[in-house]
Amino acid sequence: MSSRLFEIEAIFKVLMTSNKELRNTVDQLRDTNDKNKADSYLLQVENTDLMDCIEIVESVRGSEEAERYDEQEFVELTSIIYTITIYFVLIN
Secondary structure, X not given: OHHHHHHHHHHHHHHHHHXXXXXXXXXXXXXXXXXXXXXXXXXXXXXXXXXXXXXXXXXXHHHXXXXXXXXXXXXXXXXXXXXHXXXXXXXX
């Protein structure tokens, strides 16, 4: 009977050791998962910020193209006015 108790005690020690190792593994995985969630959240925030920056750059680029178009239009109008002025000077 006492040898049976020693066997049960040995099995119990193995179970306790395994349980402790499993708890440590679960804790490590939980910590890793929490860190990954935090990293993911930070990356999402950074991604949103970058998307906002892209929107701003695209809107500025769009307004610059509009300004460039207005400048080209102004140059063309100036050229036409200049040509008309020369024409009138030449005929008079």
